[in-house]
Amino acid sequence: MANDLGSIVFVVVVVGGLGSLEGALVASLLIGLLTTFTVGLDWTLADIFGLVGLGTWASGLGGLFTLTLSSLSGSLPFLIMLLVLLIRPSGLFGDRA
Amino acid sequence: MTGRRVIVGAVTACILLLPFFLPENGVTIATRMLIAALFALAYNLLWRHGRLLSFGHAVYFGAGMFAAIHLMRAAESGRFTLPLPLIPLVGALAGALVGVLLGFLATTRGGTYFAMITLATGELAYAVGPRWDAVFGGESGISTMRMPWASFDFGSQTQVYGLALVWFLVGAAGLYGFAATPLGRITFALGENETRLRALGYRTHLTKTALFAISATVAGLAGALLAVANENVDYGIFSGVNSAQPVLQTFIGGAATFLGPAVGAVVLTWVGNQVSDMTRLWLLYQGLLFVAVVLFAPDGLTGWRGGSGRSPARLVRQRPRVAPSWASVVSRCWRSLSSSSPRPRSSCWVKITSRAGPAAAATGRTCICSRMTGRRCRR
Numbered sequence: 001m002a003n004d005l006g007s008i009v010f011v012v013v014v015v016g017g018l019g020s021l022e023g024a025l026v027a028s029l030l031i032g033l034l035t036t037f038t039v040g041l042d043w044t045l046a047d048i049f050g051l052v053g054l055g056t057w058a059s060g061l062g063g064l065f066t067l068t069l070s071s072l073s074g075s076l077p078f079l080i081m082l083l084v085l086l087i088r089p090s091g092l093f094g095d096r097a
Numbered sequence: 098m099t100g101r102r103v104i105v106g107a108v109t110a111c112i113l114l115l116p117f118f119l120p121e122n123g124v125t126i127a128t129r130m131l132i133a134a135l136f137a138l139a140y141n142l143l144w145r146h147g148r149l150l151s152f153g154h155a156v157y158f159g160a161g162m163f164a165a166i167h168l169m170r171a172a173e174s175g176r177f178t179l180p181l182p183l184i185p186l187v188g189a190l191a192g193a194l195v196g197v198l199l200g201f202l203a204t205t206r207g208g209t210y211f212a213m214i215t216l217a218t219g220e221l222a223y224a225v226g227p228r229w230d231a232v233f234g235g236e237s238g239i240s241t242m243r244m245p246w247a248s249f250d251f252g253s254q255t256q257v258y259g260l261a262l263v264w265f266l267v268g269a270a271g272l273y274g275f276a277a278t279p280l281g282r283i284t285f286a287l288g289e290n291e292t293r294l295r296a297l298g299y300r301t302h303l304t305k306t307a308l309f310a311i312s313a314t315v316a317g318l319a320g321a322l323l324a325v326a327n328e329n330v331d332y333g334i335f336s337g338v339n340s341a342q343p344v345l346q347t348f349i350g351g352a353a354t355f356l357g358p359a360v361g362a363v364v365l366t367w368v369g370n371q372v373s374d375m376t377r378l379w380l381l382y383q384g385l386l387f388v389a390v391v392l393f394a395p396d397g398l399t400g401w402r403g404g405s406g407r408s409p410a411r412l413v414r415q416r417p418r419v420a421p422s423w424a425s426v427v428s429r430c431w432r433s434l435s436s437s438s439p440r441p442r443s444s445c446w447v448k449i450t451s452r453a454g455p456a457a458a459a460t461g462r463t464c465i466c467s468r469m470t471g472r473r474c475r476r
Contacts, residue, residue: 007220007337014213063231075224082217086202089210 011077015084017094027092031077038073116258124254125326130366131258131265132323133346137358138272139315140343144352146281147308148288149204150212153219154316155339160195161188161317162334163233165324169241180246185264185321192317193310200309204302207291219340226332238331251325261322268315273355275311284308345383349390351397360399 012031016023045065049058058065072079084091116127136158143149165188171177172184179187203214226233233239243251251257275281286294287304295301324330333339342365343358350361365383373379394400 011217063229067225067228071228072224075221078217078220078224082202082214082221085206085210085214085217089206 008077011081014081015077015091017091020091020093020095023091023093031080034080035073035076038076039070041069043069113262117255121254124258126367126370128254128258128261128326129323129370130363131261132319132326133342133362133366134359135265135268135322136316136319137343137346137350137362138269138355139312139319141347141352141355141358142272142275142312142315143308144347145355146276146284146288147305149207149305149309150344151203151215151309151312151340152212152337152344153199153215153217153222153340154312154343155335155337156199156219156222157192157196157313157316158320158323158339159222159330159332159334160313161185161192161320162324162330163239164188164191164317165321166239166241166330169243169324169328170239172244173241178244181244181249181251181325182246182260182263184325185260185318188321188324189268189314189318192320193314196310196313196317197306200313201306204305204309216337216340219335219337223332223335223337226335233332234330236331238329238333240329242328243325254326257326261326264318264322268318269359272311272315276355280304280307345387349387349397351399353396354399357397357399361397364398 008031012028013024015031016025016027044059044067046055046058046061049055049065116124119127136154140151140154143151165184168177168179168184168187169181172179172181199215199218203211203218206214227236243257245251249256251260276285283294283299283304284307287301287308291301294304320334343362346361346365347358348361349365350359351357365386368386369379369383372382376382390397
């Protein structure tokens with residue numbers, strides 16, 4: 001359990017904002033709900049290409065294009081942490097830059 | 098001093114040549130040691146120069162490994178043949194590409210945020226790895242064979258050791274030589290005070306990206322060597338444990354010296370190999386060793402020598418003394434440039450140098466270099 005949660009807890013604190021209690025609560029709910037609900041979504045990058053009529057071409061490429069969102073739900077927290085660190089390093093509710 | 102260098106060189110040469118006379122399993126361990134040492138040296142480039150603490154270096158190591166294994170497979174099936182001794186070079190190239198991309202992102206932030214971004218990229222690679230079969234081979238990974246080249250069939254571990262030794266020497270010499278280049282000198286200043294470097298007119302983000310890319314290149318080289326030695330690789334290489342290895346090796350061996358991380362890597366690889374035969378709790382003993390080193394010998398195993406004064410503990414002690422001398426160096430430069438101007442107040446030296454333009458920045462460069470080499474600034 002500690003092994004599974006250890007890194008996620010760290011992600012939650014960073015996303016919420018270091019030193020912010022409200023941020024930790026909001027971020028933990030956000031990440032918890034997101035990872036849970038994305039398990040049921042089998043969206044792929046090919047689907048996005050499908051919107052502009054390139055669906056069959058993209059799914060023919062395979063690899064990253066046919067990777068479903070549900071299979072990536074475990075790595076979503078880290079993707080979110082990466083984006084937060086790059087765009088707003090102080091986190092959602094943090095005030096330190 | 099030169100006499101001591103000759104002795105150190107001779108001892109090192111003996112140690113590096115010894116495995117050619119060892120039995121097969123000894124050579125295998127020696128190859129692992131060399132690869133771990135090269136990886137740790139590459140890792141410490143970031144820390145020793147730029148004071149950047151990366152927690153995701155397994156990504157670049159793994160990039161080199163997968164690039165090498167795909168090329169080896171291509172050679173095995175006859176689609177595209179590159180001589181085996183050159184394959185590590187492609188691994189280094191892969192490490193460099195990934196390093197430039199992720200390094201550019203990671204170095205937009207400094208300090209703790211840099212460390213967290215590298216951690217996030219490492220975890221992302223570990224999460225994507227098992228799901229992208231075409232590149233990472235899924236759970237089972239990718240296996241291949243070493244193809245013969247010229248009169249070498251690379252069937253014995255001794256020949257693999259020879260190949261690893263050559264590339265280790267190339268990589269280590271490159272890292273050692275880099276410290277003497279103008280860019281290498283500037284990256285030391287980057288670690289000491291980035292704000293002042295930026296005030297002198299340097300594009301610190303690009304400098305950091307370059308430093309990161311060089312570190313990733315050598316990490317990729319080390320990864321490719323492991324792919325050649327193992328003939329097998331799976332996504333597990335991206336795991337946090339592998340990112341933590343060079344960190345532990347660097348700080349146990351001694352981060353202040355150039356060869357400290359290599360010593361740490363050799364010792365930990367050897368002890369790990371011996372202890373794992375006796376107990377499954379090797380990681381526990383590694384952790385205890387790390388705690389002991391941090392508590393009782395913060396300069397690492399090579400720290401008894403006195404070090405170069407750049408260890409974290411010593412830097413903290415020195416800080417009050419370093420800062421004023423920096424300011425005095427810059428203000429001295431300013432005075433030498435414009436002897437007719439009134440004596441500047443030392444508290445506003447940053448504004449002064451930025452107002453003075455490229456001429457002052459150029460003088461600032463020579464000052465930084467002279468500070469690094471320990472000489473006094475020219476008046």
